[in-house]
Amino acid sequence: MSTRVAVIGGGVSCEHEVSLASAAGVADALEGRYEVVRLTIDPDGTWRDGEQRPIGLAGAVAVLGTCAVAVPVVHGPHGEDGTLAALCELAGIPYVGSGVGAGAIAMDKWVTKLVAEAIGVPTAPGVLMSAASAASYRFTHPVVVKPVAAGSSHGVSLVRTADELAPALAAALALDDRVLVEDVVVGREIDVAVLATGGGLVVSPALEIVVDGLFDFDAKYGGGADFRVPAALEEVDRKALEDAAVAVYGALGCAGVARVDFFLTSDGPVLNEVNTMPGFTEHSQVPRMFAASGLSYPDLVDLLVRDAIAP
Known part of the structure; x- marks a missing residue:
């Protein structure tokens, strides 16, 4: 049977x-x-x-x-x-996937930043705002506004001028009662997937997202983004990204597969966020990354299931 x-x-x-x-x-x-x-x-x-x-x-x-x-x-x-x-x-x-604690922490972008910074992985400078405190924020430079706990770039806005701030805060607060206001990080958008299997960790080839402007919901799912895998990286950058991804995965206590998203800057990787249940169609980022290393989509899903069943 x-x-x-x-x-x-x-x-x-x-x-x-x-x-x-x-x-x-x-x-x-x-x-x-x-x-x-x-x-x-x-x-x-x-x-x-x-x-x-x-x-x-x-x-x-x-x-x-x-x-x-x-x-x-x-x-x-x-x-x-x-x-x-x-x-x-x-x-x-x-x-299959991460446990209660890891899922809760990784979904909270603010707490994820605190954990990453504590283990020496840089994140974008930012502040945590609530509906009550958001009105006190004063625009001084371009920022990214995002809900603390939402995905697929819902409610995320790039704010270039003071006039754009209030609508961006309102859009984020419509999805969450807390928002992050972060400095804009200049760098390449690079994703790395980490997979726990057989008692060890496997790191996927890195994927670079090339997009004109913000990698928002429409860019993610409307075909406007160019996914390049494996990303063209210098060996030192590849190792830095992989080491940071494994460190964050471990610090959060993740299990199964997680996608760790970075900006690769002139000073090295800057963590953007962690997805413990990333998009998982055959054409989503994580399956594409592992396919580039020779692990097909059906075999990847099968591996996740078998590892979850194993004692």
């Missing part, structure tokens, strides 16, 4: 549609190797089975209990932030 694997997609965050695409890709890649059980979370929080019938949380837990492992492919808050990891922990179900 084949091993039952539950793949969870959707979610209640602004990344719902992206998560549906990732989950569909993962489930399709696992078909034929496992008995795949598809579960979906609607934007209103309703759980549905593979036939799109509403089954509720209790029903979902019952289905998960029949599976050997769960693959939570839910990006953003109420999924990637440790929420689904906690559900699996409480239900006693092995799962």
Whole structure:
């Protein structure tokens, strides 16, 4: 009898549609190797089975209990932030990806900055603002405004003039009650993926994002970005990026695969953010990175599942 694997997609965050695409890709890649059980979370929080019938949380837990492992492919808050990891922990179900603590910390961009700085990995200078304190911020130079806990570049704005500040803060605060206001970092956008497998760590070839302007939602999913993998890097820069990615992955306590995003400046890598459940269609950044090293998308997903099942 084949091993039952539950793949969870959707979610209640602004990344719902992206998560549906990732989950569909993962489930399709696992078909034929496992008995795949598809579960979906609607934007209103309703759980549905593979036939799109509403089954509720209790029903979902019952289905998960029949599976050997769960693959939570839910990006953003109420999924990637440790929420689904906690559900699996409480239900006693092995799962792919980072645990509760790592998911929660990595989703919080402010706390991630604090952890990175504590281990010597630079981040962009920035300040944490709330809805109450945002009005006191005074524009003096170009900045990037972003929600503390959101993904897919939702609510992220490049603010070049004082007139652009208030709308940018409002857009970020519409998604989160805390926002980051960071200095603009001049450098190449380089992503590195770290994969824990068999008790060791595997680092993917680096991927460079070449885009005209801000790498926002439209650039990410509208085809406007040029992904170059492996990125053309000097050996010293490649090693610095890999070392920083592994250090951050370890300090956050990540598991499974995580994407660590950097700006490569003239002074070396500057951490941008960490994604513990990055986009995961076959054409997303992480699968592209590992494909460049010879690990196909179906084999990558299979490896994640097998490692989660292994004691």
